[in-house]
Amino acid sequence: MTIIPKDEFNTQGRNGITRRSVLVGTGALIVSFAIAPHVSAQPQPAPPAAAPEPPQLPGSLNDTRRLDSWIRIDAEGEITVFTGKVELGQGIKTALRQVAAEELEVEPGEINLITADTGRTPDEGFTAGSQSMQNSGTAIRNAAAQVREILITEAARRWNVPRETLRAEAKSIVAQDGRTIGYGELVTDQLLAVEAQPESLLKSPDKLRVMGQSLPRVDIPGKVTGGVAYVQDLRLEGMLHARVVRPPSPSAQLQEVDTAAVEQMPGVVSVIRDGSFLAVVAEGEFQAISAMRALQQAARWTEQPVLPDQNNLQAFLEATKGDIGTVAEEGSPEVTGKIFEATFRRPYQIHGSIGPSCAVAHMDNGQLTVWSHTQGVYPDQEAIAEMLGMDIAQVRVIHMEGSGCYGHNGADDAAADAALIASAVPGRPIRVQWMREDEHAWEPFGPAMLTKIRAGVGDDGRITGWNYELWSNLHSSRPGGAGNLLAARHRAQAFAVPAPRFNISQSGNGDRNANPLYVFPNRRVLWHYVPETPLRVSALRALGAYANVFSIESTMDELALLAGTDPVEFRLRHLEDPRARAVVERAAEEFGWSSGAPKGDRGRGFAFARYKNHAAYLAVALELELERETGRTRVSRAVAAIDSGEAVNPDGIRNQTQGGIIQATSWTLFEQVTFDNTRVTSTDWSSYPILRFPSAPDSVEVHVIDSPGQPFLGTGEAAQGPTPAAIGNAFRQLTGVRLYDLPFTRERVKQAIGV
Amino acid sequence: MRFIRFLAVVLILILIVAAGLFAIAWRGEIEPVAAVDPSSFNEDLVAQGAQLAAVGNCIACHTVPGQPAFAGGLAIPTPFGTIYSTNITPDPESGIGNWSEEAFQRAMREGVDRQGRYLYPAFPYDHFTLVTDEDNRALYAFLMTREPVRSTPPQNDLPFPFNMRMILAGWNLLFLDKGPFQPDTAQSEEWNRGAYLAEGLGHCGACHTPRNRFGAVDSDRHFAGGEAEGWQAYAINATSPAPIPWDADSLAFYLRHGWHEWHGVSRGPMAEVTGNLGLLPDRDIAAIATYVASVMGEPDQTRRERAEQLKAEISQGQTAVQAAPATDTQAGDAQHPGAAIYASACAGCHNGSKPLPFGGLRFSLSTAVNAPNPQNIVNVVLFGLPPSDGEASAVMPAFANVLDDQQMADLLAYMRERYSEAPAWEDVADLVARTRSGQYKVAVRPADGIERGPENVGASGGAEDAED
């Protein structure tokens, strides 16, 4: 039996089993996979023992096994492809079309792609972990190839010719004598209502037409011409506008609020108070905002000083009584030779979506429909149903794009807010728009982390041993249960926050990338699990990899110094995976690493990581400028090489990687959540600044190493780990001083370099 | 004959007097030195020099935004023409790399450069003259260990006779009170320290004291208010217009952090000052605050009472229930044309519900609204507070393109009436138009106070740079 990785981003639903796999496994013929009736929200046990073990299918096909769950062709030849993944701005809508179009032998423009909708599409869990291509791309590619072959077989049957004489081309099957028959004519109701096969006849790399091409993104034209693109743009008949008055601090409880005056304000339809959940609904948007401000003034809260000292998060983390997990162990934990020892610190950081979260919900005769930019429509559906005490069959969650989320932001909570309000004010659609302060203070943060390292290098210039410990919360509080939703937690009948399950998994969580890919004989990597979450935390792009790779790659440079070796060469010395070596060499070469250090007040730094140790490979070399008088730093030039496996859309890979480098640069130079002992104080862009154009680099080059025929490895998070380390290494190279505390504020820089 | 002899005597007398004056005025060149080795300076001395340079804010005038530090070339408009700051990096050819310490000391104490030329008092040597020899040594060490930059500033743009440096000899005679600083034995050590820093390197009076027609600070009206780069530097003596009077504590906080909850955020050139003072130890900041507070003196009864009233209003405002939209308007306000503008454009951030420094200041506390000259508030509303680069700082949008001159005047008139007891301003619309036109430079810097502000905010001065 294949081990299914118990990934936080469990693509197969919560326990590796979904309702659909259960139903299909019994062999029953399912007419449609629309909202599955009478299946409870409880996790299902294994399929009935009588049925034979189902074969492993590629990607998400393994959970959603019928071909027509993924691809439908109607009598006119219109092709619809269904994916359980969503567009986050990473270009997945384009890439999946390319994949489907390739194997179906049609143009990408002829594919109608439907993204995650609990009413229509497969359940692929969350769009997260950079796994969309791996899971959905693989499933769709294989399904498309199999559909093509089925169509060929059907045409062969009709024409009574050997199928080897036929080929698929331009939405038709073509015979050697030139006869053609369109897909629309070939399909019948049941033709695709079959389970997928474990093997598919995939097109060979030399025959590819659209995969591997940098097809322009299908969503950009609409976005630059004012089209409806985001859930924020959704307008429904009779829609009302709602605003939630969030508590002023994580511990705050609503004591009293005189809502009478607010209820009289122009346009106000309803004021909702349920425990500490406080919201107002109005006809017009500005009316809702004005009413919200009045309600804020009228509300009285009790608050407790429960937050740790933001200037000593190390003490907070070290004080934990949580379990300790062993991430990796090999040889002896003793470190010998020339030793480097250090402690690294990372603060809480935010996703900081430019568009604060938004959702629309409509309760219509007991049926709830929610439009949300959640990364997981199915888990959100379950959580909302649980929160409202409704049957899952009565809740439908449809994904519409939001602005970039970079992980678990306020989307699920906004959906829950809208759902809760809609159940209190049924009949008309309710639009909830979070304010900037709501998003800044209430989105789940990337957790603070502490890492300690002790590593040695021998006289032969090789690493002798490696001892690494990290302290971190679990990086996920996604739904899950209703207790992961703010609205459910703040209600009078509050749902408890589910206790997180600490475990060591293959893909990692707080320990993601904590085990270096480098080859050396002795290592021990431990995760001190911190269960205490005074501040709400969840998945932020790359999870633990940001802090772990920062620590590891900073250490590699220090060990290289001890070994008297060039940092790139030192890394190569310890890398055996040829693809890892390839990205390192390529980045170094394109950067001009061999020309030596830059002149003047510029330093250069290098870093490498393979995301999760089994996904994309990325190496980056960059130049850092330093303004000594002010302590300001700026990345002036970055050059990266990335291997994402088979590259479906190379420009998409470049775009994501450039973005990841710049975003990680912003985190590293500027960003930390601020709070006093009660409240979060970084509540907008003035108090939580991020990179602006004056600080943007001069150039960010990304070289995509295409590996045709190789599995998809994902792209979106690969740059987050190496970038901070490359910056730290550049600073070290320039000034001789290493920075261990993220972010590298001007104060810290000035303190490090002195006068 | 006798007449000719008389003329000859007069002429000779004039020549003797002129020669005498010339002899007094003429300054010799100090020998250039070979390149000074930066590692020859003691580290602590350099660190001390860095702090002193922060007080003096050397970097601000001697750096063009975006260009290397201390390399000079910044245009400084004066009533007499435009002066360009010099390169004070240790570059031997275009900077001060071949200056001996003696030459540096003389420049600070007497306003004369190494070659013996008089420097224009745009370089505030009339304040720096107070700096002790010891501190000048530290400053010298600091400057000599900076990055040398080869850069020659543009020629000064001064009409005759101002381009004749020799006339500054006369100016110095009248207005330069050579130092170093002499402590006042009647005052505490802290006060003296504060006076030394504020009057010397701090050169507060250079902006905060009015100048006479010769461009010298009017010592009779010490700290009575002045002007800098298009902003009003408020009076910081007993005539301070701050609604809640400053005291040593609030001043120290403000100088340290660049904001105070009862006064607002430092803007314009002051943003740099508070940004730089952030490097100073607390005791020096406290000393400056003590000194300035003593110059301000105790507020009179009226001001004290008003202050208590305002403080009470603030604390009440935090607990009062407001049923009306949080627009802060009062009954009867709706008549004033500026009231509606205020309610919709300003009240959202300025109603006191968001804590400083990031929320907006309550205008009842605003010195800008209470000051005799509305230039500052015009600047802020027109140009806003641009965001700083990567540092938490107050941000305010610019309203230049939202409000026309009359709408701006209406808005400011409303705020003056509502939040101040002083008489109405006059000719505000005209002032707005002139400020907008770029007739004079208005320096706008982000609230993090670093002289790297964006070039497209504020007014760059000069008719050819006027905005549309």
Add this chain to the structure above:
Amino acid sequence: MAISLNVNGETHEIDVDPATPLLYVLRNDLELNAAKFGCGLGQCGACTVVVDGEAVLSCVTPVSLMEGREITTVEGLGTIEEPGPLQAAFMEMQAAQCGYCIPGMMMSAHALLRKNAEPSDREIRDALMTNLCRCGTHMRILAAIRRAGELMQQASAPTERRAG
């Protein structure tokens, strides 16, 4: 209150609370999608539109002040079928990831390019200082704006002088 607004060359008569920020009037009363809500505080630029040729943050602009002014939004720059130079440039350079900030970027750029057809890198960065991008699309946005400048100059053919 009845207000007459000129948006993208068309006049609209609307009845709205005069204190309403222009952003909500554009999005809700006129159903224009491009200008976005990002912060409502004038800090992020997602709401940027052009008023009488200048970039303005519509989330802090009361609609009552907009009477008689010429308002331009992204919708006024062109359509999918016939994109204007800025739109064409952004599509050509694939200058978007999530795309949420892009309309604001485009309007800031529009105001800049109308005054300065060949801005320097520094000038573009300063003009876009108010506009935030969280996805890190900065390099492509800069490239798209430069490209738009080129396209605009090509469009003003030698035989025809552009006004203004």
